[in-house]
Amino acid sequence: MKIGELAKLTGCSVQSIRHYEKEKLLASLRRSDGNFRLYDSATVDQLKFIKHCRSLDLSLAEIRQLIALNQQPGMGCEDVNRMVDCHIEQVALRINELQDLQNKLMTLRNSCSSESTVKECGILQTLSVTRK
Amino acid sequence: MKIGELAKLTGCSVQSIRHYEKEKLLASLRRSDGNFRLYDSATVDQLKFIKHCRSLDLSLAEIRQLIALNQQPGMGCEDVNRMVDCHIEQVALRINELQDLQNKLMTLRNSCSSESTVKECGILQTLSVTRK
DNA sequence: GCTTGACTCTATAGTTACCATAGAGTTTAG
DNA sequence: CTAAACTCTATGGTAACTATAGAGTCAAGC
DSSP: OOHHHHHHHHTOOHHHHHHHHHTTSSOOOOBOTTSOBOOOHHHHHHHHHHHHHHHTTOOHHHHHHHHHHHTOTTSBOHHHHHHHHHHHHHHHHHHHHHHHHHHHHHHHHHTOOTTOBGGGOHHHHHHHSOOO | OOHHHHHHHHTOOHHHHHHHHHTTSSOOOOBOTTSOBOOOHHHHHHHHHHHHHHHTTOOHHHHHHHHHHHTOTTSBOHHHHHHHHHHHHHHHHHHHHHHHHHHHHHHHHHTOOTTOBGGGOHHHHHHHSOOO
């Protein structure tokens, strides 16, 4: 199977696949006589794994780690748990930041009525004031 | 005042200031004989304005727009209002995305107990399964 | 006068996970 | 046999900086 078919089967773009290969998430496999990448069904599964991880916003570095861990079946999986825990924490932090931001933006928005001119615009005035 | 002092007064890094200049958020002002940038107190205010906007996660392009608008005092400020509204919406969307992500990550995390081995790790298994 | 240190200058590379493009080669269908 | 569709590599772009290199400037102390 060539890269285009793999892309269709997995929903990844052709460039992503080449990118993952460069980043060592996919082994560089055989090439055809004309130097085209050739894949089999195992790659389809691997790529779906990667896609699934990406949908959870895991970084390529983290995914690389998971793949490596996956090849040590006997080891404990605390590292995996830790990674996910850490990720959950990061996301929680980011949500809090954004909620703060949301509040600030709402306050800002309320400082101007729509019929105002730039000169009197409460938003621009607020932004110009030095605070905290 | 040279760039280092401006940086200290505003809490921006020296590089950021140069970056803002390159991005046309600050006018390129006078230079000293030795080609050092020279600033006055007006620049301090301008930079504080920019910093305030950045703390609200407005992009440099949006800030550039606001600065331009600010120079048209007679015009209506609907554009300003629209920009802020749009931003609020974007942030709300992002928060929702992250909350979805949070839920997925929690579910994933619950699929593995800490004492497991890689081979049996519920997380890795879950990630390997093709879904949806 | 000279040196040392602190400061500044420009230009460039790196960050992240790709997307877009150029220019070339390969394969396949008509 | 040719044209379309596909693939290849290499490069540049995204956002808002940070970090670095290598060079120049300036003030103070000896």
